[in-house]
Amino acid sequence: MAAKNPVRKTILWSLLAGVAMFGFAMFVMPPLYNVFCEVTGLGGKPGGRYVAEQPVVDLERVVKVQFVTTNNSAMPWEFRPLTDSVRVHPGESHRVEFYARNDTARDMIAQAIPSIAPENAAKHLHKTQCFCFDQQPLKAGAEANMPVVFFIDPALPPSINTVTLSYTLFDVTDRQSAEVTARN
Amino acid sequence: MAHGPAKGIGRWLRATNHKDIGTMYLWFSFTMFLLGGFFAMVIRAELFEPGMQIVKPEFFNQMTTMHGLIMVFGAIMPVFVGLANWMIPMMIGAPDMALPRLNNLSFWILPFGFSLLASTLFMPGGGPNFGWTFYAPLSTTYAPPTVNFFIFGIHIIGASSIMGSINIIATILNLRAPGMTLMKMPLFVWTWLITAFLLIAVMPVLAGAVTMMLMDINFGTSFFNAAGGGDPVLFQHVFWFFGHPEVYIIIIPAFGVISAIIPTFSRKPLFGYSSMVYATAAIAFLSFIVWAHHMFTVGMPLAGELYFMYATMLIAVPTGVKVFNWITTMFRGAITYETPMLFAIAFVILFTIGGFTGLMLAIAPADIQYQDSYFVVAHFHYVMVAGALFSSTAAVYYWIPKWTGRMYNEAMGKVHFWVSFVAFNVTFFPQHFLGLAGMPRRYADYSLQFADWNMVSSIGAFAYGASQLLFLYNVIATIVAGRKISDPKVWEGAEGLEWTVPTPAPYHTFSTPPAFK
Numbered sequence: 001m002a003a004k005n006p007v008r009k010t011i012l013w014s015l016l017a018g019v020a021m022f023g024f025a026m027f028v029m030p031p032l033y034n035v036f037c038e039v040t041g042l043g044g045k046p047g048g049r050y051v052a053e054q055p056v057v058d059l060e061r062v063v064k065v066q067f068v069t070t071n072n073s074a075m076p077w078e079f080r081p082l083t084d085s086v087r088v089h090p091g092e093s094h095r096v097e098f099y100a101r102n103d104t105a106r107d108m109i110a111q112a113i114p115s116i117a118p119e120n121a122a123k124h125l126h127k128t129q130c131f132c133f134d135q136q137p138l139k140a141g142a143e144a145n146m147p148v149v150f151f152i153d154p155a156l157p158p159s160i161n162t163v164t165l166s167y168t169l170f171d172v173t174d175r176q177s178a179e180v181t182a183r184n
Numbered sequence: 185m186a187h188g189p190a191k192g193i194g195r196w197l198r199a200t201n202h203k204d205i206g207t208m209y210l211w212f213s214f215t216m217f218l219l220g221g222f223f224a225m226v227i228r229a230e231l232f233e234p235g236m237q238i239v240k241p242e243f244f245n246q247m248t249t250m251h252g253l254i255m256v257f258g259a260i261m262p263v264f265v266g267l268a269n270w271m272i273p274m275m276i277g278a279p280d281m282a283l284p285r286l287n288n289l290s291f292w293i294l295p296f297g298f299s300l301l302a303s304t305l306f307m308p309g310g311g312p313n314f315g316w317t318f319y320a321p322l323s324t325t326y327a328p329p330t331v332n333f334f335i336f337g338i339h340i341i342g343a344s345s346i347m348g349s350i351n352i353i354a355t356i357l358n359l360r361a362p363g364m365t366l367m368k369m370p371l372f373v374w375t376w377l378i379t380a381f382l383l384i385a386v387m388p389v390l391a392g393a394v395t396m397m398l399m400d401i402n403f404g405t406s407f408f409n410a411a412g413g414g415d416p417v418l419f420q421h422v423f424w425f426f427g428h429p430e431v432y433i434i435i436i437p438a439f440g441v442i443s444a445i446i447p448t449f450s451r452k453p454l455f456g457y458s459s460m461v462y463a464t465a466a467i468a469f470l471s472f473i474v475w476a477h478h479m480f481t482v483g484m485p486l487a488g489e490l491y492f493m494y495a496t497m498l499i500a501v502p503t504g505v506k507v508f509n510w511i512t513t514m515f516r517g518a519i520t521y522e523t524p525m526l527f528a529i530a531f532v533i534l535f536t537i538g539g540f541t542g543l544m545l546a547i548a549p550a551d552i553q554y555q556d557s558y559f560v561v562a563h564f565h566y567v568m569v570a571g572a573l574f575s576s577t578a579a580v581y582y583w584i585p586k587w588t589g590r591m592y593n594e595a596m597g598k599v600h601f602w603v604s605f606v607a608f609n610v611t612f613f614p615q616h617f618l619g620l621a622g623m624p625r626r627y628a629d630y631s632l633q634f635a636d637w638n639m640v641s642s643i644g645a646f647a648y649g650a651s652q653l654l655f656l657y658n659v660i661a662t663i664v665a666g667r668k669i670s671d672p673k674v675w676e677g678a679e680g681l682e683w684t685v686p687t688p689a690p691y692h693t694f695s696t697p698p699a700f701k
Contacts, residue, residue: 007282010354018346018388025392025422030407033418040485072412073325113413119483170412 057091058154064162065125065152067096072170076104077138079169082145090154093128098167100136101143110136112167121163124153135172189691197292200284201691202269203587205291209266210580212294214656216258217573219302221649223251228611228645231638234630244628245313246305252316256434257341258298260568263576264437265348268376271583272352274682274689275370277361277698282354290347297340304330315626317427320408320419324400331401335394342387349380349387356380361681363700367458370680374461375440378468382429382436385472389426393419417482424475432471435535435567436464438575439506442528444680445582446510449525450517451677456509463502463509470499480551489548496546500539507536522675523597527578530605531571538566541616556626559619565612574604577655584659585674589688590666596658603651610644 065088067081078101088094102108112132116122127133131146138144152163189195189204199205226247230238239247269287273280281287304311309329314322323331356377360369369377396407396419406412408419439460447454454460477496480489510532519525541563545551554560585591614637619625623634630638673683681700685693 007354007358010357011283011350014350014353014384018350018384020388021385022388022392025389025425026395029389029392029422029425030396030414030418033415033421037415113410115410120485168410 056154057089059089061090061154062087063090063152063156063160065094065150066162066164067098068164068166069098070166070168072168075110075169075171077102077108077110077169079167088152090152090156093149093151095129095147095149097145097147098131099143099145100138100169102138102140105140106173107137107139108171108173110138110169111172112136112169115166115168117164117166118160120157121160124156125163125165126151126153132167198288199291200280200288202273202281202284202287203689203691205281205287206266206269206271207587208291209262209269212291213259213262213266216254216262216298217652218656220251220254220259221652223247223254224645225649227251228642230628231630232642233639234632234635236629239628241628242310242313245315245626246311248626249312249315249318250302250305253301253312254298255568256316256430257338258294260434260572260576261345262294264376264379264434264572265345267372267437267441267576267579267583268348268352270587271682272355272373272376273359274685274693275373275680276356276359276364277681277694277700278355278359279692279695281351282359283351286347286351290344290351293340294344297337297344300333300340301337304328304333307333317423318397319423320397320400320416324397324408327401332398335398338394339391342391345383345387349383352376352380353384361694361697361700367461368700370440371443371454371457371460372437372440375436375443375464378464379433379436382433382468382471386426386429386433389422390430393422393426396422417479420479420482421476424478425472427478428475429468429471431564431567432467434572436468438531438535438572439464441575441579441582442510442531445524445528445578446513446532447679448582448675448677449522449528450514450519452513452517453679454509455512455515456505459505460509463505466502467499470495470502474499477546477548477551480548481555493546493548497543500543503539507532507539518677522581523592523594523601524578524582526598526601526605527574527581530601531574531578534566534570534574534608538563538571541566554619556624557619558615558623558625561625562612562615562619565615569612570608577604580659582675583682584662585669586682586687586689588663588666589668589670590662591669592658592662592666596654596661600651600654600658603654604648607644607647607651611641611648612644614638614641614644 064085066085067083069079069081071077071079078099080099082097082099086094086096100110114127114130114132116125127148127150129147129149131148136144136146148165150165156163189201190198195204196208199208226239227244230236230244230247269281272278302311307330311328311330312318312323312334313328314326318334356369356373366374396405399405400407400409400414406414408414408416410416443454443460474492474496476484476488476492480492484492514529521529541559545554545560545563581592581597618634618637618641621634623630670687672685672687674687675683681694681698682689684698
């Protein structure tokens, strides 16, 4: 079988290359893409934790911040902003509230995922307090006002006058209970 | 040693002979070509006039999707695998492919993959309707329930391609005749070696993309769902990381075919052999770093747009090297215009036009206007039909005398060529105008100002479709009753090991390695 060996070697490494590329597509590309988007702020994904510095309020400038909410297709809650938009000075801290009501007959847990448009504003909207930092449990029929405290970084590119902060709410009740079960 | 083909259907089901498997690949791809062509006829019939005449818009979407999928994965890819099976062992002086049983498996799973795919048309909900690029969320959240059949079909087709590529690499790297160094291999073998590497690198990425779709649809993951923390744009990145090398997978073996035919009928050796090899390798390398030029409108930073624009334009350099080498090969040659040569020359002209429109599309600011218009449709049909299909047609005319020991009907071949050439241009050249005027692709209807050129385009398409039936007839007539020939060389100017074996090529060739100078 000595003569067969080089063929076998070729098969082995080409097969390995194929498996490696499958792994690359499945397990490397998505996380890599997320990291890339977080570092560059592309795709409206807000970056990692913001290290607070004392902002200087820029009274010369006014930026309009709009609030948009979306329900994930499997999410039956009522979910909307109590304020549609605010006008703020960069550097000035602002508090707004979002309203949620669990219309269903069961206790549920929700998670909100933020997204910011335009994409190059994503790095410049800092949330110092947000309901999206935690999961939101609501008993059947209960309602809640959920606060967000944010400010616009004075480094926001001068071409941007309007920033949209969007939240998508989705149901994590099952995932949560599975996690809790796994822990016990 | 006298061992002929087995009798009956078993010869084909249990085939391990590279010529038998090559033949099956060629017939399979021609069948798929007719099926995909039939879908194209439905599309062009519906677009013959504005308004809805023949099919419903939902079905029209299934037709455009299936036409693309069948032609790319069912017709063009297998036809070159068939040619590789037939010709590579004969070109490098090997007795067969390195892995004959794997070869059998990689062919025989194909009909199952495509049956799975085509059967969705008869299921409730219809076939895939999201375009051959199956962008999420069209192919996930909004997909018809049959999408899982589509996903498994793609998995099977991908597995077949990967197995075929491993076989081709193992054959080329290990079974060459003594003395045939890599830089003495015929260019068709070189182009297939490079193509096989591309396939191994990107078919698993396609498998990964459809697997992520499968999980998003059935298992609650959110790879491509923004509401769950994923991103639909990620799908486009993964898809085009496969998709751009894929278009070179389709065209690079065509380069090999043309590089075999033009020297034969110019009666001159190929000009710039080594530059051809390096240009092919350079194109293959560049194909991995330009994928986002398909996505100029998704919202990339300026630096990204500029990078992908310049990197894409860079591909014109090695491609230009190839085109100039073919022209220089013909320059001052004693050219005769048999059917394969006509198709090869048409390839060089039309592929170059397709390359130029590709350059236009590479310009990021202009692409924002061209994106998803008929200009794109015209561009890729110039490289897919006039590129890949014309070259594989040329290859069949060129090698069929060697395969069957019978000469095809030259007059009928020339009629086939001229009808194809004229009809192709009548079909697709007006689509440039339609696209520049703003007609979007993948719609079942259009505004009235696009009516005239659409009618011209449809008439061309019907003529093109009909001329392929003439081709089918010519091939069958050749096999059944063509004029018998026995000269091993067939063509006066042909060079290479495949022309040293008797005509028709016996069932087993090069059982002992030939002497190669």
